[in-house]
Amino acid sequence: xxYDAYSPEWAAAYKDEINRSQVYKQAATGWEGTVGLVVxxxxxxxxxxxxxxxxxxxxxxxxxxxxxxxDEAEKADFVITGPYSRWKxxxxxxxxxxxxxxxxxxxxxGDFPTLVRYTKASQEMTECTTRVPVNWPDE
Amino acid sequence: xPDVTVAGGDDASYFATMVATTLAQNVEQHPxxxxxxxxxxxxxxxxxxxxxxxxxxxxxxxxxxxxDGAKASPKLRITTDADTxxxxxxxxIGPLGxxxxxDGPGRAVVKAMxxxxxxxxxxxxxxTLNRVxxxxxxx
Numbered sequence: 001x002x003y004d005a006y007s008p009e010w011a012a013a014y015k016d017e018i019n020r021s022q023v024y025k026q027a028a029t030g031w032e033g034t035v036g037l038v039v040x041x042x043x044x045x046x047x048x049x050x051x052x053x054x055x056x057x058x059x060x061x062x063x064x065x066x067x068x069x070x071d072e073a074e075k076a077d078f079v080i081t082g083p084y085s086r087w088k089x090x091x092x093x094x095x096x097x098x099x100x101x102x103x104x105x106x107x108x109x110g111d112f113p114t115l116v117r118y119t120k121a122s123q124e125m126t127e128c129t130t131r132v133p134v135n136w137p138d139e
Numbered sequence: 140x141p142d143v144t145v146a147g148g149d150d151a152s153y154f155a156t157m158v159a160t161t162l163a164q165n166v167e168q169h170p171x172x173x174x175x176x177x178x179x180x181x182x183x184x185x186x187x188x189x190x191x192x193x194x195x196x197x198x199x200x201x202x203x204x205x206x207d208g209a210k211a212s213p214k215l216r217i218t219t220d221a222d223t224x225x226x227x228x229x230x231x232i233g234p235l236g237x238x239x240x241x242d243g244p245g246r247a248v249v250k251a252m253x254x255x256x257x258x259x260x261x262x263x264x265x266x267t268l269n270r271v272x273x274x275x276x277x278x
Contacts, residue, residue, distance in 0.1 A: 099221050102190055104153025112161040113168065113277040116228040 002133035005088075006039060006051045008067050010132060015065040017128040018057075024128065025060035027121035032058060033114075036068075036076030040083040046137035047084040078110030088136060090126055097126045141166050141176045146206035154192045158185065159205040161228075162196070165277060175270040177201060181214030183271055189220040215267050216260035223251045228277045238272045 003010035018024055037053040052073025056064040073079065080097075082090075086105050089095035098119060100106040108115065115122065143163040145151045166172045179198035186193040186209055195210040196203055209216070219227075229244035239245045251257035262268060 098225060099190060102154050102157065102221055111164060113165045116225060116277045119225050
């Protein structure tokens with residue numbers, strides 16, 4: 001079953017996928033903090049409004065992942081922001097999120113040393129997004 | 140505390156900002172690294188081959204300026220791919236302040252050097268190499 005991109009159902013499926021991942025569980029042991037993902041609108045791709053995803057992650061577990069406003073997502077401890085088409089590339093494995101950040105295609109705000117420490121966990125989080133089937137609004 | 144600036148302001152690459160932020164935050168969180176910061180006293184070039192990115196870190200006492208591009212004749216030149224670069228931050232520092240190359244992250248770095256995925260120019264500046272390793276180690 002495919003979920004509409006960035007819908008509450010997609011967020012719930014993403015949470016389940018993270019919690020199923022033993023790789024994430026191990027790599028994120030010790031992680032404490034919230035992560036906000038901001039998806040910037042691209043009206044020409046049927047994404048008319050900015051979206052926010054708020055992730056409450058705690059010691060290898062996704063306690064909550066929910067769709068929120070952009071402003072709410074930006075209140076997280078770590079925030080990654082990018083246009084819709086970039087996030088779609090990440091979800092389709094066409095763009096490595098870490099490399100996207102290094103290239104400035106995705107912008108990161110937060111404590112960089114902590115994120116370097118948890119690079120493997122963030123890569124697995126990205127892997128989890130690729131395992132959630134999505135109905136993209138521009139397809 | 141150290142003063143890390145990015146040359147070029149808004150025109151600087153995101154990678155330059157990322158390197159500068161990681162360095163500044165890591166030293167701020169670990170003031171014992173400040174001696175290393177002060178004593179690098181020279182240019183360090185980082186080149187990310189697969190993303191075609193390069194920056195020069197010009198260490199001058201309490202200041203470091205990070206600028207895009209590779210300056211000629213640096214004290215140290217680190218040439219590698221994005222994945223290996225991210226792994227460098229995971230090298231642990233052992234007794235006497237020496238980088239540990241016997242655990243998982245350390246062995247990965249040695250392997251990258253043997254396979255030429257990681258090339259270090261200026262290895263004879265071994266103290267500088269160890270200082271830079273400590274400055275960017277986040278574990």
